[in-house]
Amino acid sequence: MTKRLYYEDSHIKEFKALVISCKCVNDDKYEVILDKTAFFPGGGGQAPDTGTIDSARVLKVFERENFIIHLLDSPVEEGKLVKCYLDWDQRFRRMQAHSGEHVISGIVHSLFGAENVGFHMGEDGVIVDFDKYVSPEDLRRVEINANCIVMEDRCVCSLFPSIEELSSISYRSKREISGQVRLIEIEGCDVCACCAPHVKRTGEIGIIRILESIRRKGGVRLRMIAGIDALEDTLARGDVTRELSAFFSSKIDGIIGAVKKLSEERERLSYEIGGLRRELVSMKLAGINKTDGNLVLFEPDFQMDDLRYAANEAEGLYKGMCVVLSGDDISGYRYVIVSNVIDLRTAAGDINSALNGRGGGKSEMITGSFKAPREKIERFFLNYKGVAI
Numbered sequence: 001m002t003k004r005l006y007y008e009d010s011h012i013k014e015f016k017a018l019v020i021s022c023k024c025v026n027d028d029k030y031e032v033i034l035d036k037t038a039f040f041p042g043g044g045g046q047a048p049d050t051g052t053i054d055s056a057r058v059l060k061v062f063e064r065e066n067f068i069i070h071l072l073d074s075p076v077e078e079g080k081l082v083k084c085y086l087d088w089d090q091r092f093r094r095m096q097a098h099s100g101e102h103v104i105s106g107i108v109h110s111l112f113g114a115e116n117v118g119f120h121m122g123e124d125g126v127i128v129d130f131d132k133y134v135s136p137e138d139l140r141r142v143e144i145n146a147n148c149i150v151m152e153d154r155c156v157c158s159l160f161p162s163i164e165e166l167s168s169i170s171y172r173s174k175r176e177i178s179g180q181v182r183l184i185e186i187e188g189c190d191v192c193a194c195c196a197p198h199v200k201r202t203g204e205i206g207i208i209r210i211l212e213s214i215r216r217k218g219g220v221r222l223r224m225i226a227g228i229d230a231l232e233d234t235l236a237r238g239d240v241t242r243e244l245s246a247f248f249s250s251k252i253d254g255i256i257g258a259v260k261k262l263s264e265e266r267e268r269l270s271y272e273i274g275g276l277r278r279e280l281v282s283m284k285l286a287g288i289n290k291t292d293g294n295l296v297l298f299e300p301d302f303q304m305d306d307l308r309y310a311a312n313e314a315e316g317l318y319k320g321m322c323v324v325l326s327g328d329d330i331s332g333y334r335y336v337i338v339s340n341v342i343d344l345r346t347a348a349g350d351i352n353s354a355l356n357g358r359g360g361g362k363s364e365m366i367t368g369s370f371k372a373p374r375e376k377i378e379r380f381f382l383n384y385k386g387v388a389i
């Protein structure tokens with residue numbers, strides 16, 4: 001049985017231990033058992049630690065029959081006293097996030113009676129699922145309360161109560177636990193069954209932020225961060241806000257108004273440009289002579305609506321079909337084709353396969369895109385006759 005130093009002191013970053021065994025396993029990896037370890041093997045939603053043992057890298061840590069196995073990339077000598085170092089920055093961030101999650105879950109439970117029914121610590125923060133819906137306004141209250149608990153620097157203790165003691169303690173637990181139960185108590189805030197290492201006082205958590213919440217399965221799913229991760233996130237958000245504030249020459253509380261104004265202005269201009277484009281197309285069409293075959297028009301930067309408008313405006317200028325396109329040889333062309341005399345639904349297959357295209361529609365109008373050069377498109381429609389309706 002390996003002695004678990006992380007339960008005696010969650011802040012051990014380095015330690016010396018005796019190598020009990022070192023076995024070579026697949027892919028030149030080595031499974032090492034020490035007499036004691038501060039490497040947490042993972043559990044309670046928290047990932048296993050990594051680090052080094054002498055000059056070997058600890059790739060993975062896991063439990064097997066009361067022993068903690070360290071998977072190394074090179075061997076260590078059996079019977080030797082080795083120096084072990086945890087990747088402390090990673091472990092400390094995880095403890096901050098995990099203890100932060102207990103604070104949030106404890107508050108949500110006591111204020112709203114919601115149970116934590118899912119928990120995942122990932123790259124983008126901690127995802128927590130509660131079985132009851134809590135509104136964003138109430139979650140803001142939770143976030144403020146949580147940070148007050150951090151500022152009050154309350155004690156975080158781990159308890160190993162006897163079965164008799166346990167029966168008189170009220171605690172949160174995600175599942176039925178058999179055997180020795182370990183409880184994490186955050187003074188005056190939460191008691192929860194958990195096997196992971198935690199910070200010693202809430203002050204170490206630093207900051208707790210709830211970044212987003214969505215309704216999920218009748219409850220709510222939160223994404224939260226804490227500690228150094230939350231500090232880095234807050235600083236990055238500050239940088240963005242500062243840049244926006246300089247860009248808009250606005251105070252921070254005026255940025256949203258400035259963005260809305262810009263968006264409205266953009267909408268107005270795009271409407272105006274649309275009108276001008278259509279005017280231009282009408283003028284251009286007025287100068288085109290009627291053709292016996294197909295009419296092919298290339299227009300710069302036309303969206304589908306503009307293409308449809310131009311195609312419909314061209315009615316009467318062709319006897320075959322009217323093809324209006326916008327794009328370029330590299331990214332391809334969007335197209336709208338209209339005709340009163342050719343069945344375009346039937347022709348769509350021929351046209352798309354000849355011009356590496358996709359799309360379709362009704363017999364009088366088809367829309368889509370071609371991945372073919374302009375010259376090839378022009379040549380194709382010069383000769384294409386299609387099938388009359």
Ligand SMILES: [Zn+2]
Nearest residue numbers: 044194195196
């Ligand atoms: Zn936990």
